[in-house]
Amino acid sequence: MLKESSGGDNGNNGWARVCDTCRSAACTVYCRADAAYLCTGCDARVHAANRVASRHERVWVCEACERAPASFICKADAASLCTSCDADIHSANPLARRHHRVPIHPISGCLYGPPAAGPGGAIGGSTTDADDGFLAQEADETIDEDDEDEAASWLLLNPVKNNNQNSNGFLIGGEVDDYLDLVEYNSCPENQFTDQYNHQQHCSVPRKNYAGDSVVPVQCGESKGHPQQQHQNFQLGIDYESPKTGYNYNASISHSVSISSMDAGIVPESTMSDISISHPRPPKGTIDLFTSPPIQVSSQLTPMDREARVLRYREKKKTRKFEKTIRYASRKAYAETRPRIKGRFAKRSDVEVEVDQMFSTTLMAEIGKRKRNGHEEIK
DNA sequence: CCGGCCAGACCAGCCACATAGGCCA
DNA sequence: ATTGGCCTATGTGGCTGGTCTGGCC
Numbered sequence A: 001m002l003k004e005s006s007g008g009d010n011g012n013n014g015w016a017r018v019c020d021t022c023r024s025a026a027c028t029v030y031c032r033a034d035a036a037y038l039c040t041g042c043d044a045r046v047h048a049a050n051r052v053a054s055r056h057e058r059v060w061v062c063e064a065c066e067r068a069p070a071s072f073i074c075k076a077d078a079a080s081l082c083t084s085c086d087a088d089i090h091s092a093n094p095l096a097r098r099h100h101r102v103p104i105h106p107i108s109g110c111l112y113g114p115p116a117a118g119p120g121g122a123i124g125g126s127t128t129d130a131d132d133g134f135l136a137q138e139a140d141e142t143i144d145e146d147d148e149d150e151a152a153s154w155l156l157l158n159p160v161k162n163n164n165q166n167s168n169g170f171l172i173g174g175e176v177d178d179y180l181d182l183v184e185y186n187s188c189p190e191n192q193f194t195d196q197y198n199h200q201q202h203c204s205v206p207r208k209n210y211a212g213d214s215v216v217p218v219q220c221g222e223s224k225g226h227p228q229q230q231h232q233n234f235q236l237g238i239d240y241e242s243p244k245t246g247y248n249y250n251a252s253i254s255h256s257v258s259i260s261s262m263d264a265g266i267v268p269e270s271t272m273s274d275i276s277i278s279h280p281r282p283p284k285g286t287i288d289l290f291t292s293p294p295i296q297v298s299s300q301l302t303p304m305d306r307e308a309r310v311l312r313y314r315e316k317k318k319t320r321k322f323e324k325t326i327r328y329a330s331r332k333a334y335a336e337t338r339p340r341i342k343g344r345f346a347k348r349s350d351v352e353v354e355v356d357q358m359f360s361t362t363l364m365a366e367i368g369k370r371k372r373n374g375h376e377e378i379k
Numbered sequence B: 001c002c003g004g005c006c007a008g009a010c011c012a013g014c015c016a017c018a019t020a021g022g023c024c025a
Numbered sequence C: 001a002t003t004g005g006c007c008t009a010t011g012t013g014g015c016t017g018g019t020c021t022g023g024c025c
Helices: A040-047 A084-088 A117-128 A133-140 A147-154 A175-187 A196-203 A227-238 A270-277 A296-300 A303-320 A329-337 A350-378
Strands: A027-029 A036-038 A058-061 A073-074 A079-081 A101-103
Touching: A027 A040, A036 A040
Parallel strands: none
Antiparallel strands: A027 A036, A027 A058, A073 A079, A073 A101
8 A cells, every 4th residue: 555655656756765875775764863864784784883872862764765764664564654755645535544553762782682663663672671761761760650650651752651540451551541631731721732633622512412322412612721621621530431342443432520420420411422423533643743732842851840740640540430431321221221131232122122112102192292382382 | 170250252233434426516 | 726614414432231051169
């Protein structure tokens, strides 16, 4: 797909960039320190020469055009792509746009070591290595170590640590929290982006009536900057639960909002529609390059920002809730009334179906009669 | 080995959503 | 004849709760 989509000509002039050193082989990596494109052999030779050279940060060359440093890994295509090719390929159609892409982190040291994985594996895996500058910086911190570690994983973009789960199987401040926190961050008046993204994020109106599942409309604008609204956003960030089915793109996602009157934490559909409809959350560990604001924010945090976020994380941790959440109250009500056999849903008998139909037709007739009467009264 | 605990599987029906196809300007 | 927008029909898969089951301690 990738090669085809690039026209099979490998980019601008139809030829892969050649190694800047040997000038004979096609380059495979780009060394930022040397600002040079190198083939596998030259890279191994140059960067194994001494310790300093071995620390040079390198990234793989785009597999589509083979002419620019790769910036993202597309998990669906299993390919590393430069910004340009990524944009070309993944803006082609809605399906491609949903491909999971993660930013490539440069790797230093030996790229061709014994357990070396492919381009994606080697570089993608580096995010959890000590080579990661951000993580290395984390290691120097000495505040409350447990919280700090957890907060670090929470602050990171794609750390493996984020897969930590507690005994209940829920995420402990994983990427989900991270994502939502970024949303929250963006939603703060002082942090608002001026583009349409945030407007959609928090002010969207359900596209449909949703009467069936009791989705209620969003109150927009009036609560902007209002403490209560901020609180609600805050809770959203906290209570995000891990899907029951685990690490899966299609896994169901539940949300919970702190509403005291709801035993099981039935989500006010306004928040539901906010998240799941107006801006479907990109899959775990991915970045939606075309609809999301730049999320790299977290990797460029100032110490002040970082401290603030750690504090916020701790607050969230304190108030985290693990209650089961109900996204659709109507489905819950229906499920409770359905016949069961040993706990499993069973097919309704013909009699039950008939009764239901009779009831519904009667109800519709009643509603129609009331409407007509209403019109007559108005007239 | 036994008992307690817990996570996950299972089921049917509703419905949100995506897609395909038809129609019209 | 082609294109773009709109609407409708159809298909797919997520969501829901009570019970059972297998694994673990």
